[in-house]
Amino acid sequence: MRFSYQRETIRDIVCSTNAHPNAGQVFNLAKKLIPKISLGTVYRNLKQLEENGDLRSIYDGNIARYDRNTEPHNHLKCKKCGALVDVNVHDNDIRSDMKKKFQFTVDDIEMTIIGTCQKHTK
Amino acid sequence: MRFSYQRETIRDIVCSTNAHPNAGQVFNLAKKLIPKISLGTVYRNLKQLEENGDLRSIYDGNIARYDRNTEPHNHLKCKKCGALVDVNVHDNDIRSDMKKKFQFTVDDIEMTIIGTCQKHTK
DNA sequence: ACCTCAAATAGTAATAGTTCTTATTATTAT
């Protein structure tokens, strides 16, 4: 993969936040640095960076968001402020349970824990 | 909400399968019974039935699928055959853990366990 | 520094899933 200033910029944008931005948000931030960048370039490079293992994508409802954290992990999603926060849940027992009960071999557990974060407790 | 034959048919289609069909699949099945039904009618009624608590929707990647099982539960998704199967995972410890560690009040845990089902083990 | 050429880009068209609009039809109360 050849160097491109656009791709480096897109990588830096995603890797400098823990906000899990979507493609449109990455595009808006990138335009500040490269005014003529196109949305197609953002999508193409996000996909390439994902294939390359530099970042991963997660679905929030029907839209993709991009995550600098490529380690296996899950998310807390706050209903009130929309924030998506990384969290690690112990799931080894789930994996062995699925194997034992259903002979189902687990590759990945996508878990979004929905509720209300501590910001809203008065 | 006034009676409509279209809505009853759509409810029956979703409630008579555990395959978690998407809107297009519901539309194709509905057309066999009501040839002139339109896709918009399927979407509108699926939404109303969901608001009414008769069924729920889940996201499979970026597309909505409809579920007759309105009880809290999770899903096993097979990478090989695409099947989505209901499963109950014991998650009380997750709920209390999130409360204790992050003061996060959990409403719902959306979990999709991705892997390979027993059909593909030879 | 200049050439060459494949890879990447900007701009735009196309696609998929879903929602919206509107004239017409069907259900329900009177």
Next chain:
DNA sequence: ATAATAATAAGAACTATTACTATTTGAGGT
């Protein structure tokens, strides 16, 4: 049976994403 209005069919519009294509750019060889 009539009137009021909720629901429909058909298709336009919308949103997120991908595909196409002429042009530009990065990188290796001279």
